[in-house]
Amino acid sequence: xxxxxxxxxxxxxxxxxxxxxxxxxxxxxxxxxxxxxxxxxxxxxxxxxxxxxxxxxxxxxxxxxxxxxxxxxxxxxxxxxxxxxxxxxxxxxxxxxxxxxxxxxxxxxxxxxxxxxxxxxxxxxxxxxxxxxxxxxxxxxxxxxxxxxxxxxxxxxxxxxxxxxxxxxxxxxxxxxxxxxxxxxxxxxxxxxxxxxxxxxxxxxxxxxxxxxxxxxxxxxxxxxxxxxxxxxxxxxxxxxxxxxxxxxxxxxxxxxxxxxxxxxxxxxxxxxxxxxxxxxxxxxxxxxxxxxxxxxxxxxxxxxxxxxxxxxxxxxxxxxxxxxxxxxxxxxxxxxxxxxxxxxxxxxxxxxxxxxxxxxxxxxxxxxxxxxxxxx
Amino acid sequence: xxxxxxxxxxxxxxxxxxxxxxxxxxxxxxxxxxxxxxxxxxxxxxxxxxxxxxxxxxxxxxxxxxxxxxxxxxxxxxxxxxxxxxxxxxxxxxxxxxxxxxxxxxxxxxxxxxxxxxxxxxxxxxxxxxxxxxxxxxxxxxxxxxxxxxxxxxxxxxxxxxxxxxxxxxxxxxxxxxxxxxxxxxxxxxxxxxxxxxxxxxxxxxxxxxxxxxxxxxxxxxxxxxxxxxxxxxxxxxxxxxxxxxxxxxxxxxxxxxxxxxxxxxxxxxxxxxxxxxxxxxxxxxxxxxxxxxxxxxxxxxxxxxxxxxxxxxxxxxxxxxxxxxxxxxxxxxxxxxxxxxxxxxxxxxxxxxxxxxxxxxxxxxxxxxxxxxxxx
Numbered sequence: 001x002x003x004x005x006x007x008x009x010x011x012x013x014x015x016x017x018x019x020x021x022x023x024x025x026x027x028x029x030x031x032x033x034x035x036x037x038x039x040x041x042x043x044x045x046x047x048x049x050x051x052x053x054x055x056x057x058x059x060x061x062x063x064x065x066x067x068x069x070x071x072x073x074x075x076x077x078x079x080x081x082x083x084x085x086x087x088x089x090x091x092x093x094x095x096x097x098x099x100x101x102x103x104x105x106x107x108x109x110x111x112x113x114x115x116x117x118x119x120x121x122x123x124x125x126x127x128x129x130x131x132x133x134x135x136x137x138x139x140x141x142x143x144x145x146x147x148x149x150x151x152x153x154x155x156x157x158x159x160x161x162x163x164x165x166x167x168x169x170x171x172x173x174x175x176x177x178x179x180x181x182x183x184x185x186x187x188x189x190x191x192x193x194x195x196x197x198x199x200x201x202x203x204x205x206x207x208x209x210x211x212x213x214x215x216x217x218x219x220x221x222x223x224x225x226x227x228x229x230x231x232x233x234x235x236x237x238x239x240x241x242x243x244x245x246x247x248x249x250x251x252x253x254x255x256x257x258x259x260x261x262x263x264x265x266x267x268x269x270x271x272x273x274x275x276x277x278x279x280x281x282x283x284x285x286x287x288x289x290x291x292x293x294x295x296x297x298x299x300x301x302x303x304x305x306x307x308x309x310x311x312x313x314x315x316x317x318x319x320x321x322x323x324x325x326x327x328x329x330x331x332x333x334x335x336x337x338x339x340x341x342x343x344x345x346x347x348x349x350x351x352x353x354x355x356x357x358x359x360x361x362x363x364x365x366x367x368x369x370x371x372x373x374x375x376x377x
Numbered sequence: 378x379x380x381x382x383x384x385x386x387x388x389x390x391x392x393x394x395x396x397x398x399x400x401x402x403x404x405x406x407x408x409x410x411x412x413x414x415x416x417x418x419x420x421x422x423x424x425x426x427x428x429x430x431x432x433x434x435x436x437x438x439x440x441x442x443x444x445x446x447x448x449x450x451x452x453x454x455x456x457x458x459x460x461x462x463x464x465x466x467x468x469x470x471x472x473x474x475x476x477x478x479x480x481x482x483x484x485x486x487x488x489x490x491x492x493x494x495x496x497x498x499x500x501x502x503x504x505x506x507x508x509x510x511x512x513x514x515x516x517x518x519x520x521x522x523x524x525x526x527x528x529x530x531x532x533x534x535x536x537x538x539x540x541x542x543x544x545x546x547x548x549x550x551x552x553x554x555x556x557x558x559x560x561x562x563x564x565x566x567x568x569x570x571x572x573x574x575x576x577x578x579x580x581x582x583x584x585x586x587x588x589x590x591x592x593x594x595x596x597x598x599x600x601x602x603x604x605x606x607x608x609x610x611x612x613x614x615x616x617x618x619x620x621x622x623x624x625x626x627x628x629x630x631x632x633x634x635x636x637x638x639x640x641x642x643x644x645x646x647x648x649x650x651x652x653x654x655x656x657x658x659x660x661x662x663x664x665x666x667x668x669x670x671x672x673x674x675x676x677x678x679x680x681x682x683x684x685x686x687x688x689x690x691x692x693x694x695x696x697x698x699x700x701x702x703x704x705x706x707x708x709x710x711x712x713x714x715x716x717x718x719x720x721x722x723x724x725x726x727x728x729x730x731x732x733x734x735x736x737x738x739x740x741x742x743x744x745x746x747x748x749x750x751x752x753x754x
Contacts (some may be wrong), residue, residue, distance in 0.1 A: 039706040
């Protein structure tokens with residue numbers, strides 16, 4: 001994997017870049033739709049490409065449970081399995097172990113937990129999580145980490161952060177002893193932790209930078225802390241992370257969060273918000289979100305966002321999608337999902353364009369003013 | 378609407394034809410996927426076109442309830458509403474009134490019933506069902522009919538059949554007093570009834586033929602009678618129906634039913650079987666159906682039907698679709714649905730080709746032998 005910064009904004013930390021993988025090139029800043037179980041909910045891989053999606057994310061924890069490593073390996077990896085021929089990133093599974101599974105116990109060795117599906121006893125270590133990601137065949141892998149809740153005692157965040165750094169080093173060492181299985185190379189990022197304790201964030205970041213990973217994930221954010229705290233951590237991270245390596249803010253966020261993070265030097269994002277909201281009928285327009293389940297759209301024959309350059313807005317009316325949601329037709333969920341993904345892709349694409357033209361800050365303010373002003377008339 | 382028979386099989390009643398509507402031309406025999414509520418479940422209109430679907434069916438009863446006539450008219454009809462620019466046929470709603478609604482009471486005037494959605498009291502007459510289909514804007518409309526159950530007393534089938542004929546005449550008369558709303562012409566078929574009583578089937582058919590409809594639907598079949606009884610009624614209908622008008626066997630059926638009906642002179646079919654089965658993971662191959670929910674496909678990386686010329690088989694493996702179904706991803710339902718629709722389109726398309734080459738009977742036997750032999754190895 002190669003990364004280069006192609007343009008730096010002249011007033012903020014925002015930058016554009018080019019991430020090159022064996023499955024293709026990703027212009028950054030970029031949003032990665034979430035394909036938890038080798039499927040971005042209801043959307044085909046070919047449809048994602050048509051919406052200018054460059055890279056997607058899949059979850060190691062979910063794929064480890066089902067279909068499982070043996071089937072994934074027999075399939076020749078996730079790209080073959082789901083027929084996605086573009087770049088793909090996997091998380092480490094750590095976050096799902098903490099949020100979904102029961103009876104987890106964390107030790108220096110790794111984390112023991114019970115599957116949320118069938119209660120079977122499982123054990124993730126920094127080493128076997130790399131092995132699983134070798135089998136998945138993601139272009140960018142994450143090391144096993146622990147993501148503390150917010151708020152958390154400082155002593156806990158320190159102990160946990162130190163272990164996450166040691167796990168990252170073990171992951172890195174195991175990576176070097178193993179080889180890709182399918183002929184394409186696989187990068188490994190380091191994940192910084194430390195919650196919102198600036199000094200802990202700083203030393204976990206410094207230690208990971210010393211280990212020289214292919215890129216850096218900013219972890220432990222978007223777990224309940226105020227947005228301002230997150231922005232403060234991003235500003236700190238910007239001063240610590242090497243300029244020539246990609247920066248990925250895990251699990252973030254709303255359009256506003258994303259633009260504010262881009263302004264603070266972040267290159268990559270993933271979040272379930274656009275797809276989860278879509279399944280509730282909540283879709284994005286440049287004038288704020290609207291909830292298509294509302295009866296007020298029953299005779300609204302305009303597109304979701306008039307003039308928005310995507311398939312859903314070129315083709316379907318609010319009234320039609322509202323009808324589909326209203327009668328429980330799953331096509332309604334798909335159209336909302338495709339639209340929201342497309343909106344997030346437009347958001348990061350437009351941010352890129354404005355960074356390149358040194359107009360990012362003005363555009364961001366203008367966009368957020370209109371977007372936050374609320375519902376369209 | 379125009380129809381002409383383009384080729385007659387030299388050994389059976391099978392024929393190919395061309396049905397011309399203002400929304401395009403339909404080669405027959407043809408299968409019409411069911412788009413109950415202005416959506417063929419989970420599939421976009423553009424995807425149906427790509428699968429060589431020429432005409433779809435929508436249900437007057439469901440559309441009358443939701444979105445309702447006012448929204449449908451404000452949308453400019455169903456073609457605009459769902460963005461399907463090809464021909465579309467609507468049923469009369471009669472069948473759903475009998476199968477879904479409560480507390481129906483049938484009189485000469487029409488049928489009173491309660492909505493299965495909210496219990497509201499509704500009244501369908503031959504006239505207002507034409508009005509609703511004018512508002513829907515289907516290319517081919519059906520008159521209100523009564524579809525007796527099977528078995529039913531002969532006296533009931535006689536009385537009901539006579540009323541269905543009178544209702545057809547009223548529908549026809551009302552059609553002539555009204556005009557299309559959206560600039561494209563709308564045909565009206567007559568629906569024959571009579572259950573499996575040959576003499577009742579014969580006189581309802583003769584009376585409808587005397588009224589000279591644009592085409593003829595063979596109703597009251599596939600309601601539980603043995604297939605042989607249905608085939609006997611089709612053979613009778615073939616001797617009574619005018620050769621130069623299209624014949625539509627409502628609600629039929631399995632691949633075997635469809636081929637046997639084509640052999641007996643039927644041109645048009647609709648059925649929920651392929652889409653409903655798809656949602657249970659049951660998909661068709663030329664070697665019989667398979668149930669993709671089965672664990673035996675977990676590592677089967679072949680397509681659903683090797684070499685089958687459609688998007689799903691060119692793109693996805695059984696193992697991937699089985700994984701999607703297994704974890705509850707709705708993309709799995711969509712891929713099964715698209716495949717089954719595509720299979721039915723292939724079935725009627727291939728039947729057409731063989732009729733034109735006078736090889737229909739041999740092909741039918743050969744296909745059914747392989748298809749019925751069961752699961753592929």
